[in-house]
Amino acid sequence: MADAKYPIEGIAYLTASESARYRSSGAWLDSSAGDMLRSAARRSPAKWALITQERRLTYADFDEATERLGAALLELGLAPGDRALFQMGTVIETAIALFGCFKAGLVPVCTLPQHRELEMGELARRSGATAYFVQADFSAFDLTGFAVKLAASFATIREIIVARGARRSGTRSFEALIESIGPGQARARLANVRIGTENALTFQLSGGTTGVPKIIPRFHAEYMGSARDWARRQYTVHGRERGPALRASPHPQRWADRESVPGPRHGRHGDPHATHGPESVLRVGRGGARHALDEHRSRPAPDARLLGRAAARSLLHHPADELQPLPPVTRVGKVDKGALRQQIADKLAAERAEGR
Numbered sequence: 001m002a003d004a005k006y007p008i009e010g011i012a013y014l015t016a017s018e019s020a021r022y023r024s025s026g027a028w029l030d031s032s033a034g035d036m037l038r039s040a041a042r043r044s045p046a047k048w049a050l051i052t053q054e055r056r057l058t059y060a061d062f063d064e065a066t067e068r069l070g071a072a073l074l075e076l077g078l079a080p081g082d083r084a085l086f087q088m089g090t091v092i093e094t095a096i097a098l099f100g101c102f103k104a105g106l107v108p109v110c111t112l113p114q115h116r117e118l119e120m121g122e123l124a125r126r127s128g129a130t131a132y133f134v135q136a137d138f139s140a141f142d143l144t145g146f147a148v149k150l151a152a153s154f155a156t157i158r159e160i161i162v163a164r165g166a167r168r169s170g171t172r173s174f175e176a177l178i179e180s181i182g183p184g185q186a187r188a189r190l191a192n193v194r195i196g197t198e199n200a201l202t203f204q205l206s207g208g209t210t211g212v213p214k215i216i217p218r219f220h221a222e223y224m225g226s227a228r229d230w231a232r233r234q235y236t237v238h239g240r241e242r243g244p245a246l247r248a249s250p251h252p253q254r255w256a257d258r259e260s261v262p263g264p265r266h267g268r269h270g271d272p273h274a275t276h277g278p279e280s281v282l283r284v285g286r287g288g289a290r291h292a293l294d295e296h297r298s299r300p301a302p303d304a305r306l307l308g309r310a311a312a313r314s315l316l317h318h319p320a321d322e323l324q325p326l327p328p329v330t331r332v333g334k335v336d337k338g339a340l341r342q343q344i345a346d347k348l349a350a351e352r353a354e355g356r
Helices: 016-025 033-043 059-075 092-104 117-127 143-151 174-179 183-190 220-234 252-258 286-295 309-316 337-353
Strands: 048-051 056-058 083-087 107-110 131-135 159-163 200-206 214-219
Touching: 016 220, 033 059, 033 092, 033 220, 048 059, 056 059, 059 092, 059 174, 059 183, 083 092, 083 117, 092 107, 092 131, 092 159, 092 174, 107 214, 117 143, 117 214, 131 143, 143 159, 159 174, 200 220, 214 220
Parallel strands: 083 107, 083 131, 107 200, 131 159
Antiparallel strands: 048 056, 200 214
16 A cells, blocks of 8 residues: 555555565656546647537636535545435536535545435445435436435534535535635645645446446556556547547446546647547436537538547447437537448458558
8 A cells, every 4th residue: 555645444455565566667756636537637728618509617717616526525524434325417517516525625425316215325324425316407307305314314424515516505606616616725735735646536426236226446557547548549540549528427437447547649620629649528317429429510510531440349339320429539620421331331441451
């Protein structure tokens, strides 16, 4: 346990020699998730970090909101190493809540908004969670009332934070927490929190045959390395970077599975918000990809040479009128899908002929 400043009982940490081996191999990055976001915001504050059909945030705005929320959580009496249940969907508030927790040293426990007493009770028991984030407008089901009822059965749960809905007795407003502390005060508060890169970042869900969920710890250093490598594999073609973006799936568990810390790069065509490369915009929600298509209509049409083989096969196997499965590409414009489909087929045939 070389760099875990807030150890959690029950987690099996690696030895110092094991950690050193992973670091020297490059598999781990010597950075926390919060510091990665701060670095991205310093490099490119005006670039888009999050886009949905409802709203968008630049890296500067995203970084500031997460600083303020993280500091506000500590002001409530929560402490680094505490766990927080998440019952939220794929909305910008989820990203802010996750990174607010990361910066404060709190450890999100990934759950599904569809989980009920059996699953949430078991996750609360296993994790010893002290906080509980809910999205009030996720569905017709009263998640806020459910959280209040569940928390009454677990003495460890002290704080319920409600996003996208009115707070109730015994809960706190997500938005009000962010507004409760200024940016400068928040940064000063979090400056005293030193997150070890081997601290637990999050608890992910694990399936099984027992009928109840189990949780698996992930750590800052190994997760940052995994996110970097995943992004490189997905968004690099023959040594060249392609594609804006990582698209989040509809719940925090998949965020943890597929999210990469954004790190914008300068785009082409003189667009200050254009992003290229494996570290790029995180588009949130099922509407994010279509939103991105709409906002880039003026760009040149995509070229099949920008698509990797997996992306090309994905496009080939979907009906021509479906926009949603279109993989992220560097440039999106008015597309003649029939011509693009043929171009991709020709590319794949040429690769097969070359034995690739």
